[in-house]
Amino acid sequence: MLVLEPIVHETIWGGPRLTPLTTTGETQIGHLYSVYARKELSNKILNGAYAGKTLQEVRPDFPLTIALTEADKDLSLQVHPDDEAAQKLEQLARGKRESWYFLEAPESGNLVNGCCLKDMESIRAHVAESDYEGVLDYLPVTVGDYVFVEPGTLHAISAGSLVYEIEQGADFTYRFYDYDRVDAKGNKRELHTEKALACLHPDLKSVVRRYNVEEPIVEATYATQLHHDLNAYENKQDKDICFTLLKGQGKADGVELHPGMTVIISPGERIIGLAVQEAMTAWLTI
Structure with a gap:
């Protein structure tokens, strides 16, 4: 990541x-x-x-x-x-x-x-x-x-x-x-x-x-998904995902996360120890 x-x-x-x-x-x-x-x-x-x-x-x-x-x-x-x-x-x-x-x-x-x-x-x-x-x-x-x-x-x-x-x-x-x-x-x-x-x-x-719970909005070239109340996040796709913290805090690979920060997560990688009220993930669809 x-x-x-x-x-x-x-x-x-x-x-x-x-x-x-x-x-x-x-x-x-x-x-x-x-x-x-x-x-x-x-x-x-x-x-x-x-x-x-x-x-x-x-x-x-x-x-x-x-x-x-x-x-x-x-x-x-x-x-x-x-x-x-x-x-x-x-x-x-x-x-x-x-x-x-x-x-x-x-x-x-x-x-x-x-x-x-x-x-x-x-x-x-x-x-x-x-x-x-x-x-x-x-x-x-x-x-x-x-x-x-x-x-x-x-x-x-x-x-x-x-x-x-x-x-x-x-x-x-x-x-x-x-x-x-x-x-x-x-x-x-x-x-x-x-x-x-x-x-x-x-x-x-x-x-x-409006976002439905845990359902992405998919456009022609990218998709986004809104998340609430996360204590961990895993990339289960076969492509990179951009995880952006909107509200809350946490750590990723030892680095403190604050609102406005993004982690690019490779397939299979996982972030644990989150205290996230709101986050957005995004990925390419092409």
């Missing part, structure tokens, strides 16, 4: 709710990455023969990204490319798929979910006038809801949300609009309006689902 050290990522829209899960004191945290493997950034391994190495060194380009994501402010309006668009626009094999499990609900009770307009000509006209509100549709969400975002869906997490987030595929997104926000240096973030429009499927919308 691989016990991973989370990575703190501050953002323009992040906040302080994840600060207690860190030792470094940042107060504008957008992502606490518990699984992240890229050449430019990767989790450090805390246990075993690979202790001190990074996940990228040991498992190059590990296909899942997992994080706790806090939205102190609304996130940018964005679209993820599907596989075809990623190949055409970025020469990458896969687009981006993601899901959210809501640990805390948005203040508004809604997230941005697709378009209220169905024809691209009307959408382009509204975008040209910066009338994004005239394009947006919304989805009510609450604590415990699960939402999968199909590539091509216009979407955004709303202020107040705290989610377990899982992504598979390319590590990029196309921003429509970012509320004209500026960073500490007075710079606006880059927009990708034309690429976003090229990827947009106006008919796509997400739906809310």
